[in-house]
Structures are given as structure tokens and as C-alpha cells.
């Protein structure tokens with residue numbers, strides 16, 4: 001049996017301000033730092049250890065990983081960064097307040113933008129100053145690989161090749177992985193692993209900074225999954241994420 005640990009980054013400045021973030025590179029708040037440290041302490045206390053860490057190209061996930069590894073005295077572990085683990089690109093919504101958008105366009109529209117499987121939010125213009133197409137960290141990508149918007153289906157389409165090419169082979173080679181990523185890149189992976197339908201994925205929300213453990217069989221099929229620590233607190237934190245789109 002293999003174990004895979006997934007952690008959504010701790011609270012970010014734009015989580016606190018309730019703004020659509022996507023690929024915008026915002027930092028953790030003091031609360032987010034504490035959540036990340038707490039995740040590391042919990043993992044250590046529960047006897048977890050890792051051989052390799054995976055994270056995105058964004059600082060809220062990267063710093064979360066650093067705090068986790070620091071608490072575990074594992075700052076020397078190899079770290080793999082991939083743009084494929086970045087948050088879902090939120091297109092023209094990036095920077096806008098979720099509750100304001102619900103007031104202006106209605107909660108049903110915001111729910112569709114946030115959670116529908118295959119309807120993307122309005123796209124950014126490639127020339128929009130918010131576009132990441134000229135960001136040096138993505139210089140090795142083709143411009144078309146840098147999204148101007150994404151629905152979850154698009155995020156699945158970039159996360160799963162990385163799972164298959166890098167993460168899954170590492171797990172099968174006996175490496176213990178910790179992954180710090182984002183609400184929707186984790187939803188993409190979880191949808192794939194648990195074979196969640198396009199309808200049921202709408203109601204899945206991932207809380208900040210709580211380790212989500214997957215136990216996987218020899219074929220990497222999930223046996224069970226659970227949040228470490230207080231299950232009720234994890235459920236209420238996930239419900240709070242769902243509520244961010246209310247007017």
C-alpha cells in the first residue's frame with residue numbers, strides 16, 4: 001500500500017480578501033504560514049516521512065511546502081516544481097472579489113465559474129497585463145500552454161499527464177510524496193484518482209493547509225482517503241470554501 005499526501009497551500013492574501021487568484025502569485029498570510037507549520041507538525045507527530053516533494057510554480061504553494069518541510073526537519077528533500085500543479089487559471093476573474101461578483105452576476109453564475117466542470121470563466125486577452133505569458137518563470141513553455149482561462153476539465157488535462165509521467169512512476173518506485181498545490185489542481189487530481197463524475201465534482205471543496213492522505217493500492221487505485229487531524233474542522237473549513245461565492 002502506498003500513501004500520497006496532498007496539501008492545499010495555507011491561506012493566501014487573496015483568500016483573505018476573497019479574490020479570484022488563479023495564476024496570480026500572491027503570498028501567504030500570517031494565518032497561512034501558521035496553517036502550513038501546523039500541517040508539518042501534524043505530519044511529523046503522526047509519523048509521516050517523505051522522499052520527494054512536489055509543488056507548483058507559485059509562492060503560496062512553495063512557501064507552504066517550505067514550512068511543512070521545516071517543521072519536519074526535511075528541508076533537504078528534493079523538490080519538483082511544475083506549472084502543471086498551478087492553480088486553475090481564473091481568466092478575466094483574476095483579482096476580482098468573489099462576493100462582489102455574486103452580487104453583480106448572481107450566485108448561480110459564480111458557482112458555474114467556480115465549480116462547473118467544463119465551462120471556463122471569461123478569458124483574459126493575451127495582451128492583458130495580468131496575463132502570465134511574459135512571466136520569465138514560464139519561459140520554457142509554448143505561449144499556448146500558458147492559459148488565458150481554464151475550466152476544471154482544462155486543469156485535469158494538464159495535471160494528469162504530469163501525474164502519469166512523474167508522480168505515479170515515483171510512487172511506484174517506492175518514493176513517498178508530499179504535494180503542496182492548490183484548491184483546483186488538487187480537485188483535478190482527486191477527480192481522476194477517485195473517478196468522481198463531472199456532476200459530483202461540483203460540490204468538492206479543498207480546505208487550506210490540512211494534509212489530505214490517499215492510501216493507494218499497487219495499481220495506484222485509492223483504497224481510502226482522509227484529512228489528518230480534526231475531521232469536523234476539515235469539513236467546516238471545506239464548507240467555508242464553498243461559501244466564498246455567496247453574495
Ligand SMILES: O=C(O)[C@H](O)COP(=O)(O)O
Nearest residue numbers: 019020021022087114183
Ligand atoms: O484561485 C483561487 O481563487 C482560489 O485559490 C481557488 O478558488 P475557488 O475555490 O474559488 O475555485
